Amino acid sequence: MSLFDQKISVLHEQLHKKEISVTDLVEESYKRIKAVDEQVSAFLTLDEERARSQAEKLNEKLGTDEAKGLLFGMPIGIKDNIVTKDLRTTAASQILHNFDPIYDATVVRKLQEAETITIGKLNMDEFAMGSSTENSSFTKTKNPWNLETVPGGSSGGSAAAVAAGEVPFSLGSDTGGSIRQPASFCGVVGLKPTYGRVSRFGLIAFASSLDQIGPITRTVEDNAFVLQAIAGVDPMDSTSANVEVPSYVNALTGDVKGLKIGVPKEYIGEGVNPEVRESVLKALATLEKLGATWEEVSLPHSKYALSTYYLLSSSEASANLARFDGVRYGYRSPNSDNLMDLYKNSRAEGFGDEVKRRIMLGTFALSSGYYDAYYKKAQKARTLIKKDFEDVFAKYDVIVGPTTPTPAFKIGEKTSDPLTMYANDILTIPVNLAGVPGISVPCGFDQGLPLGLQIIGKHFDEATVYRVAHAFEQATDFHKQKPGL
Amino acid sequence: MSRISIEEVKHVAHLARLAITEDEAVNFQKQLDAIITFSEQLNELDTENVEPTSHVLDIKNVLREDVSKEGLPQELVLKNAPDHQDGQIKVPPIIE
Numbered sequence: 001m002s003l004f005d006q007k008i009s010v011l012h013e014q015l016h017k018k019e020i021s022v023t024d025l026v027e028e029s030y031k032r033i034k035a036v037d038e039q040v041s042a043f044l045t046l047d048e049e050r051a052r053s054q055a056e057k058l059n060e061k062l063g064t065d066e067a068k069g070l071l072f073g074m075p076i077g078i079k080d081n082i083v084t085k086d087l088r089t090t091a092a093s094q095i096l097h098n099f100d101p102i103y104d105a106t107v108v109r110k111l112q113e114a115e116t117i118t119i120g121k122l123n124m125d126e127f128a129m130g131s132s133t134e135n136s137s138f139t140k141t142k143n144p145w146n147l148e149t150v151p152g153g154s155s156g157g158s159a160a161a162v163a164a165g166e167v168p169f170s171l172g173s174d175t176g177g178s179i180r181q182p183a184s185f186c187g188v189v190g191l192k193p194t195y196g197r198v199s200r201f202g203l204i205a206f207a208s209s210l211d212q213i214g215p216i217t218r219t220v221e222d223n224a225f226v227l228q229a230i231a232g233v234d235p236m237d238s239t240s241a242n243v244e245v246p247s248y249v250n251a252l253t254g255d256v257k258g259l260k261i262g263v264p265k266e267y268i269g270e271g272v273n274p275e276v277r278e279s280v281l282k283a284l285a286t287l288e289k290l291g292a293t294w295e296e297v298s299l300p301h302s303k304y305a306l307s308t309y310y311l312l313s314s315s316e317a318s319a320n321l322a323r324f325d326g327v328r329y330g331y332r333s334p335n336s337d338n339l340m341d342l343y344k345n346s347r348a349e350g351f352g353d354e355v356k357r358r359i360m361l362g363t364f365a366l367s368s369g370y371y372d373a374y375y376k377k378a379q380k381a382r383t384l385i386k387k388d389f390e391d392v393f394a395k396y397d398v399i400v401g402p403t404t405p406t407p408a409f410k411i412g413e414k415t416s417d418p419l420t421m422y423a424n425d426i427l428t429i430p431v432n433l434a435g436v437p438g439i440s441v442p443c444g445f446d447q448g449l450p451l452g453l454q455i456i457g458k459h460f461d462e463a464t465v466y467r468v469a470h471a472f473e474q475a476t477d478f479h480k481q482k483p484g485l
Numbered sequence: 486m487s488r489i490s491i492e493e494v495k496h497v498a499h500l501a502r503l504a505i506t507e508d509e510a511v512n513f514q515k516q517l518d519a520i521i522t523f524s525e526q527l528n529e530l531d532t533e534n535v536e537p538t539s540h541v542l543d544i545k546n547v548l549r550e551d552v553s554k555e556g557l558p559q560e561l562v563l564k565n566a567p568d569h570q571d572g573q574i575k576v577p578p579i580i581e
Contacts, residue, residue, distance in 0.1 A: 102561045196542050209540055238547035239540070307524040318501060325502070327576055329565030339579050341504075348504035356503055361517055363501040364489065377527050379537030384530065386538060418516055419523060435541025459542075 002165045003028045005482070008222045011168065012070050015062060022058040022073035022117070026051050029075040029119045032166045036485050039147055041139045042161035044080050045088045046120035051075070054117050061115075070225050071114040077161045077170040080121040081128055081204040082213065084108050087118065091204045092136040093126045095324045095331045095350025105202020106237065107171060107213050107230045114229045119167050122157030126352045127321065128178055128206045130154050131424045134415055135354045142411070143185060144483040145449055149408040152182030158216045159186040164485055169217040169226055173203055175210045176309050177403075177428025180440040183216055184403035184452025187442045187481065189223045189469070190216045192428075194460045195435035196241030198227075199234030205320040207313035208239070210432040219479060220441060220470040224248035227462060243460050251463035252470040257291030259468065260396045266302040267401030267427055267454075276402045279444030279451045284400065286475050287468070297396065299388040304381050305430040306422060310358075311365050311378035312433075317355075318362030324350065357418060382433050389434040393458045398468050402427055403440040403452035427454060437462045441469045442478035450478070488521040489514060 003011065003025060014020045030048060037043055061067045078084060081091040083101035085108075090096040104112070111118075125135035133141040133156025141156040143149040144164040151160040155172030159182035162170050172179040174192035183190025191214045198213045205211060215226035228249070233242040263284065268277050284294050326332035326346025333345035351359070365374040392399055404424060414421040431438040436459055443453035453472065457465035473479055489497075494514045498505045505513065559572050568575040 099565055102557070102564060196544075235549065239542070239544060241542055241544070301530075304527055304530060307527050310520060311524055311527075322502075326567065328562075328574055330567070332567035336577055338577050340502075342577055343502040344499075344504035347502055351503070356505075357513065357516060357520075359501050359503065360494070360497050360513060361520060364493075364497045364517065364521070367497065367500065374521075374524065376537055377530075377532060378524075379539060380532035380535040381527050381530055382538040383535050384532070386541065419519060433541075 002032060004165045004168045004218070007219045008070060008074060008168060008225050011074065012072070015067065015073055018062055021062065022055040023052070025073055025075050026055040026117055026119070029167055032164070036164050037166060039142060039485070040144055040160050040164050041141045042122055042157040042164065042166060043077065043120045044090060044092065044123050044138055044157070047087050047118055051117050051119055058115060069114050071111070071116050071229055074116045074169070075119045075167050076111060076116045077119050077122045077158060077167040078108065079124055079155050079158045079170070079172050081124060081173055082108060082171060083202040083204065084118060084121065087121065089121065090138070091127050092124045092138055093350065093352070093355070094137045095346070097331060099330055103202065106199035106234045108202065110230050122161055122170060124157055125154035126355050127204065127317070128154040128173055128175055129317070129354050129358055131177070131181060131421055132414065133157065134411065135352055137352055140411060143408045144485050145187060146408070148410055149449065150185065150411055152185035152408060154178040155216065156182045159183050159188055159190065162186070162188045162216050162218060163483060165482070169215055169222055171213055172216050173211055173213050174432065175206050175313060176432050177425040179214045179216060180403050180428050180438055180452065180454060181425060183440040185408040185450065187450030187478070188216055188218060189220055189439065189441050189479070190214065191223050191227060191439045191462070191465070192431065192437060193227060193231065193462055194437045196239055197231050197437070197460065197462065199237040199240045201234055201236035207316040208320060209316060210313055220466055220473050221249065221252055223439070224252060224466050241460070246463050248463060248466055251467045253467060254471050254474055256287060256468055256471045259292040259398070261287065261292055261294035262297035262392045262396035262399045263294050264299040264302065264399060264401055265296050266299055271405055271426070272402060273406045273446070275446040276405060276407070276451055280400070280402050280453060283443045283453045283472060287472060290471055290475060294400065297392050299392065299430065301381065301384045301388050302430055305385055305433060306426055308378045308381040308385060308433060309429045310361065310422060311374050312382065314358040314362035315365045315375050316362070318359045318366065321355070321359055326350070354418070385430055386434045389436055397464055399456040401454050403454040404428070407446045407449035407451055431456055435459065437465050439465050439469050441473055443476070444478060487514070487518050489517050
């Protein structure tokens with residue numbers, strides 16, 4: 001049995017009573033990584049020396065008021081597109097293979113203030129572009145439930161590390177489903193907060209109007225604790241929202257009586273695997289038993305979300321990734337004798353195919369003559385997609401559906417056709433376009449692979465999302481099952 | 486008809502400062518053409534009177550006091566630079 005089978009509040013209690021030390025937690029993490037990460041490949045970089053010495057220092061505070069914070073001494077893994085001072089941060093790209101940031105992301109700073117311990121950096125699709133973590137320039141992460149399947153992506157390392165018991169929780173980032181989809185594939189809990197809820201300062205930008213950082217955990221309660229620590233307005237991110245952060249743990253009442261759930265017919269219809277649909281209908285029956293009611297609703301522009309997303313996110317990416325030019329940091333091609341060739345060769349040799357494809361799509365969509373037809377059209381479609389959610393939320397408290405149309409697929413199964421890979425995110429992308437919060441919680445299994453229930457809330461109403469997710473979790477046993485690694 | 490030609494792919498690659506080979510241009514042309522063709526489903530939508538959304542939150546200008554702050558020390562700025570000399574980042578010749 002692993003220490004990390006316990007939830008954070010229990011570990012906290014054990015620390016408080018000095019039944020365990022911070023060093024025990026850190027050693028548990030590295031022991032587990034040594035045992036399973038050769039198979040799972042969740043981590044890109046470990047920070048052992050610093051983690052151990054930090055643990056020693058924190059041990060001295062045990063039993064004092066300084067150790068009262070719930071996250072005190074907790075080991076954590078961080079997705080490799082979140083910058084960590086003096087700790088290698090690559091975004092899983094060759095172009096940043098030797099990059100050591102000179103500052104910490106706001107979320108990292110906040111977690112340090114909460115005295116968590118960074119165990120290492122987690123694998124992902126290069127620059128968060130992908131749905132399987134197969135686009136990493138360095139290694140392919142495996143799904144702990146079945147090593148022949150993908151963990152999902154782009155936060156595949158973050159979800160796999162938690163599922164494999166290597167860390168009690170991790171941070172991921174979600175632009176079109178990159179927290180929720182891997183959480184679903186790996187049988188863990190992943191939240192994409194409302195756009196603006198968590199500072200993006202220090203998140204290597206992919207699509208700035210969609211990106212959000214969020215927690216991946218074993219339980220809903222743990223997730224609420226982590227969001228509590230990282231949420232809030234930040235002067236370093238002018239798109240972070242100045243909206244009060246409520247107590248999320250107070251929201252975990254277990255009570256969903258009278259709650260109104262909308263279930264979009266587009267999310268349980270054609271293209272959704274029957275086992276997935278069945279598990280969602282069972283989950284709805286569970287919520288009904290707890291006193292909630294549900295009705296079928298429509299998000300009529302759902303089928304346009306994928307096109308809208310790829311045009312907008314690629315356009316934003318083409319601008320954001322212009323900074324990687326081989327001049328100030330990162331990879332520089334040795335084969336250039338003028339500046340233009342240095343740009344072109346460094347980028348050509350440093351970026352992988354999927355990243356190049358999206359930079360080119362975005363450059364095309366923004367280029368003169370095509371801007372109105374593609375980019376502006378997609379921005380207008382986004383307005384319609386956002387309005388779909390507003391219409392449903394005028395009558396319902398939350399929207400519930402599957403997180404993904406299928407369970408985890410085989411490694412290599414979808415790499416040859418970009419559009420097939422993109423279609424995997426069809427149920428998560430609209431949430432980013434609308435900017436609302438969404439969570440994935442375990443809701444069943446299909447042939448031994450986990451399935452996820454997606455619960456979507458109103459802007460800044462993570463509290464209700466957590467309340468529903470927690471009530472469902474308490475009424476079911478799916479989150480208690482562990483992969484047999 | 487293709488939405489994007491091989492010549493356009495090469496032009497876009499130049500705009501994006503990406504060196505590409507002939508083979509890559511052929512391959513990217515096929516893939517980008519498929520993605521662009523798929524995205525033209527948006528033309529089914531009547532967006533005549535629809536405002537574009539660039540940002541989901543109702544944030545306008547976010548202002549702060551214009552206070553001067555210490556910049557980054559030179560050694561930190563140069564820490565990750567692939568090549569530097571006398572405190573400056575070094576690149577190949579820009580002018581002949």
